[in-house]
Amino acid sequence: MSDFEPNIVAFLCNWCAYAGADLAGTSRLIYPANVKPIRVMCSGRVDPVFVLEALKKGADGVLIAGCHPGDCHYQSGNYKANRRVILLKELLQQLNINPRRVRFEYVSASEGQKFANVVKEFVEEIKEIGPNPLRGEQ
Amino acid sequence: MSSENKGKLKFAFYWAASCGGCEIAVLDINEKILEVVEHVDILFWPVAMDTKYSDVEAMDDESLDVCFFNGAIRTSENEHMAKLLRKKAKILVAFGSCAADGCIPGLANVSNREEIFDVAYVDNPSTDNPGKVTPKTKTRVSEGELTLPEFYDTVKTLDQVVDVDYYIPGCPPPTKLISQAIDAIVENKLPPKGSVLAPLKSVCDECPRERSEKKIKEIKRVYEVENVDPNVCLLEQGIICMGPATRGGCGAACLDANMPCTGCGGPTPNSFDQGAKMLSALASVLGVENEENMSEEEIRKLVDQVKDPLGTFYRYTLPRSLINRRVIKK
Numbered sequence A: 001m002s003d004f005e006p007n008i009v010a011f012l013c014n015w016c017a018y019a020g021a022d023l024a025g026t027s028r029l030i031y032p033a034n035v036k037p038i039r040v041m042c043s044g045r046v047d048p049v050f051v052l053e054a055l056k057k058g059a060d061g062v063l064i065a066g067c068h069p070g071d072c073h074y075q076s077g078n079y080k081a082n083r084r085v086i087l088l089k090e091l092l093q094q095l096n097i098n099p100r101r102v103r104f105e106y107v108s109a110s111e112g113q114k115f116a117n118v119v120k121e122f123v124e125e126i127k128e129i130g131p132n133p134l135r136g137e138q
Numbered sequence B: 001m002s003s004e005n006k007g008k009l010k011f012a013f014y015w016a017a018s019c020g021g022c023e024i025a026v027l028d029i030n031e032k033i034l035e036v037v038e039h040v041d042i043l044f045w046p047v048a049m050d051t052k053y054s055d056v057e058a059m060d061d062e063s064l065d066v067c068f069f070n071g072a073i074r075t076s077e078n079e080h081m082a083k084l085l086r087k088k089a090k091i092l093v094a095f096g097s098c099a100a101d102g103c104i105p106g107l108a109n110v111s112n113r114e115e116i117f118d119v120a121y122v123d124n125p126s127t128d129n130p131g132k133v134t135p136k137t138k139t140r141v142s143e144g145e146l147t148l149p150e151f152y153d154t155v156k157t158l159d160q161v162v163d164v165d166y167y168i169p170g171c172p173p174p175t176k177l178i179s180q181a182i183d184a185i186v187e188n189k190l191p192p193k194g195s196v197l198a199p200l201k202s203v204c205d206e207c208p209r210e211r212s213e214k215k216i217k218e219i220k221r222v223y224e225v226e227n228v229d230p231n232v233c234l235l236e237q238g239i240i241c242m243g244p245a246t247r248g249g250c251g252a253a254c255l256d257a258n259m260p261c262t263g264c265g266g267p268t269p270n271s272f273d274q275g276a277k278m279l280s281a282l283a284s285v286l287g288v289e290n291e292e293n294m295s296e297e298e299i300r301k302l303v304d305q306v307k308d309p310l311g312t313f314y315r316y317t318l319p320r321s322l323i324n325r326r327v328i329k330k
């Protein structure tokens, strides 16, 4: 499946990860265009429902990125998000959806390079896993 | 309402993929049933009366005032009856968790027909079936052709096959909700179509236990807890209680019996995915203390204490949830 281009939804927190993605852009770093960023105020705002909905609607991968530990602008949203993703992955496993389709990362506002790397890596990983089996079901 | 026979409301009760508990719940309204029969004529009720499907087929469309339909849709027979009763009844009520949310039969959505038949008819210690015979929709015998309803791969809720007017949640619905629903029907005081005939609040709102800021250090299964404090929130004592994500109306009856809520009331009004809501709530309060110093490994260990997230969070609602079944690779 060489022509498979993953469709990835990325929930990025306003204060760190989104700014990091912005920096990747303004620094003209090159990374795959498979990611559709959605800005949220905090990674803690990402309800597991958002992730399930994205997968149901055919997203091949979902990236959630927030501030580094200790840096969340709402103090603990990133810790919550991390735990939710870990638990959600267990659920996905039971639903026979590859848990690697969901990924949580810490990206600070100064880590444009890290953001670009994470996206590159994730796109490769999803290419390896293949298209979301729920794609085109609706 | 006139007490003459022809002025009485015409009712039907039906069961699809269910356990029979909902039928008993109807009788649990006790002496109120006498009041009910004053206002109501029951024309079809397979569990209690000798009526046939052909009797329903012979009825004029919309000649039934109300049909209380319990049970999920797992066979073509269930679906056929749902469509038939939808046509014959002015008001169709999804009665109980199976019809409304899919409930326990809906947990079969982690599997499919082939696997279920295999366990039920072939591969189990008490079955001797060398020919591996499983139910077929059509079987030829010398006398002719025998037929059986088709068994579906995926269990559905009632509203996934027909239009539903009202929902009464619960496994089974609490008698109070049943009485209130019957009163509303008889007095012609039903809320707008599509309403769930239950309170808007969660089980926690009806629970008398003391709550403080929730921070759970570890999760325990019911049998692992020694001294449960009967006055304190069970979730705070480390026992998974679905109360925060579950619609009330039961008066927190399980909590009253010192058992956690398992979620039979279905999702609260503003959430349509009960499991995701509970997953989110639990992950938010678990391991909050000292979270800034916890390693990924420690967090993982903690989260791993939730055994069977699907069966815990979606026990009653898998068929109606965002992802309504285990994905089967084609």
Ligand code: FES
Pocket: A013, A014, A015, A016, A017, A041, A042, A043, A044, A065, A066, A067, A071, A072, A073, A074, A075, A076, A077, A078
């Ligand atoms: S503000 Fe960035 S994770 Fe909370």
